[in-house]
Amino acid sequence: MRVVEIVERKRDGAKLSAGEIDRIVLGYAKGEVPDYQMAAFLMAVVWRGMDDEETAQLTDAMVRSGERLDLSRFGRVVDKHSTGGIGDKVTLVVAPLVAACGAPVAKMSGRGLGITGGTLDKLESFRGYRVDLTTRELLAQLERIGIVVTGQTKELAPADGLMYALRDQTGTVPAIPLIASSIMSKKIAAGAHAVVLDVKVGAGAFMRTLARAKELARLMVAIGKAHGLEVTAELTAMDAPLGRAVGNALEAAEAIATLRGEGPSDLREVALAAGAEMLFYARRARTRAAGRALLEAAIADGGGLAKLRALVAAQGGDATMVDDPSRLPRARRVEELRAERAAYVARLDAAGIGLASVRLGAGREKKGDPIDHATGVVLRAKVGDRVAKGQVYAEVHRDDAPGDAEALDLVRRAFSWKSERVARPKLVLGRLTSSR
Numbered sequence: 001m002r003v004v005e006i007v008e009r010k011r012d013g014a015k016l017s018a019g020e021i022d023r024i025v026l027g028y029a030k031g032e033v034p035d036y037q038m039a040a041f042l043m044a045v046v047w048r049g050m051d052d053e054e055t056a057q058l059t060d061a062m063v064r065s066g067e068r069l070d071l072s073r074f075g076r077v078v079d080k081h082s083t084g085g086i087g088d089k090v091t092l093v094v095a096p097l098v099a100a101c102g103a104p105v106a107k108m109s110g111r112g113l114g115i116t117g118g119t120l121d122k123l124e125s126f127r128g129y130r131v132d133l134t135t136r137e138l139l140a141q142l143e144r145i146g147i148v149v150t151g152q153t154k155e156l157a158p159a160d161g162l163m164y165a166l167r168d169q170t171g172t173v174p175a176i177p178l179i180a181s182s183i184m185s186k187k188i189a190a191g192a193h194a195v196v197l198d199v200k201v202g203a204g205a206f207m208r209t210l211a212r213a214k215e216l217a218r219l220m221v222a223i224g225k226a227h228g229l230e231v232t233a234e235l236t237a238m239d240a241p242l243g244r245a246v247g248n249a250l251e252a253a254e255a256i257a258t259l260r261g262e263g264p265s266d267l268r269e270v271a272l273a274a275g276a277e278m279l280f281y282a283r284r285a286r287t288r289a290a291g292r293a294l295l296e297a298a299i300a301d302g303g304g305l306a307k308l309r310a311l312v313a314a315q316g317g318d319a320t321m322v323d324d325p326s327r328l329p330r331a332r333r334v335e336e337l338r339a340e341r342a343a344y345v346a347r348l349d350a351a352g353i354g355l356a357s358v359r360l361g362a363g364r365e366k367k368g369d370p371i372d373h374a375t376g377v378v379l380r381a382k383v384g385d386r387v388a389k390g391q392v393y394a395e396v397h398r399d400d401a402p403g404d405a406e407a408l409d410l411v412r413r414a415f416s417w418k419s420e421r422v423a424r425p426k427l428v429l430g431r432l433t434s435s436r
């Protein structure tokens with residue numbers, strides 16, 4: 001069958017066969033299918049969708065486009081993935097904690113794109129940190145210290161890498177079957193036995209509504225199950241940023257504080273929930289409650305912090321920054337925003353804060369742009385907090401970028417105020433698992 005006929009069939013709403021999906025996906029990975037045909041196909045999927053069977057086959061084709069790691073010799077390897085949000089530095093907290101509790105963590109992370117930050121950029125705040133480990137290096141480090149956080153190697157699900165880059169340029173990112181297959185193909189190819197997914201919901205996330213987030217979570221759990229993986233998807237709120245820091249080095253410092261037991265409560269809560277699930281799936285804890293107790297102990301005895309130090313050192317980063325976060329990159333100026341009257345924070349728009357941090361240089365306008373690790377925003381007040389007149393509610397860390405004035409304005413407008421008391425928003429909105 002000619003590729004154009006596959007595109008036409010999807011355009012007209014037909015269900016594609018496994019053979020047709022293989023033809024277009026594997027053909028694209030080999031360079032036999034041109035960008036314009038793949039772009040047309042992706043747009044047809046955005047409009048017509050795919051059923052569960054087609055999505056599972058799409059995932060399978062993406063996995064088979066490259067190599068699949070076998071990590072069985074390390075025991076049960078558990079991965080985690082967030083669909084992306086503002087201020088989401090959970091991996092920097094949970095990966096060292098889980099590894100400190102004896103479960104191997106081999107995590108392939110991404111860079112920030114658009115208004116959402118990326119774990120690799122945050123880790124590169126530690127001067128010298130390498131994110132381009134080869135498969136050999138990854139396996140050797142996992143053997144030696146039980147933790148790796150690196151970029152996706154070119155050999156893993158290469159079809160996804162190519163398709164994602166094209167989606168980013170053709171307005172075809174926000175389709176649930178495409179997002180689900182993209183995320184799960186990487187997890188399956190990376191050799192995980194179980195995955196804990198953090199599906200973000202709200203103004204600062206891909207999924208703006210709970211219904212769409214639930215659908216994405218359901219599909220990812222089903223795909224994982226079909227590939228023999230245990231999967232839990234936590235649905236967590238992303239109307240407001242997670243934690244107080246937004247921006248790479250600021251977030252790295254907040255992760256360190258959390259590992260010291262001094263972090264913000266929402267970040268700690270999401271990290272402990274994900275970590276408990278990971279330890280349960282890694283068979284390191286009989287119950288989630290037991291997993292949580294182990295994680296709390298690894299915070300209290302410094303085990304998690306020691307693992308972060310070992311991770312940074314192993315990947316060539318300056319580990320002294322872990323013990324002395326004041327050595328992390330710092331912006332030239334810190335602008336303090338002060339309340340005009342006494343009031344409660346009623347809303348804190350994650351998208352506005354995310355955009356502000358991009359304007360400050362902490363994020364990318366387009367793929368490949370350089371970033372400034374030092375800049376960003378610190379939220380000194382969150383939803384439900386009361387501030388007095390003149391009290392600082394946000395800090396803007398800036399390095400004289402052209403977008404600074406707009407960023408300051410965006411941060412101001414991201415806050416909505418009320419005179420009456422405001423309830424703190426719910427953080428965990430739901431949960432789906434492959435087993436129960």
Ligand code: URA
Binds near residue numbers: 083164173178179180
């Ligand atoms: N993250 C991914 O890895 N893929 C998507 O399609 C969206 C978010």
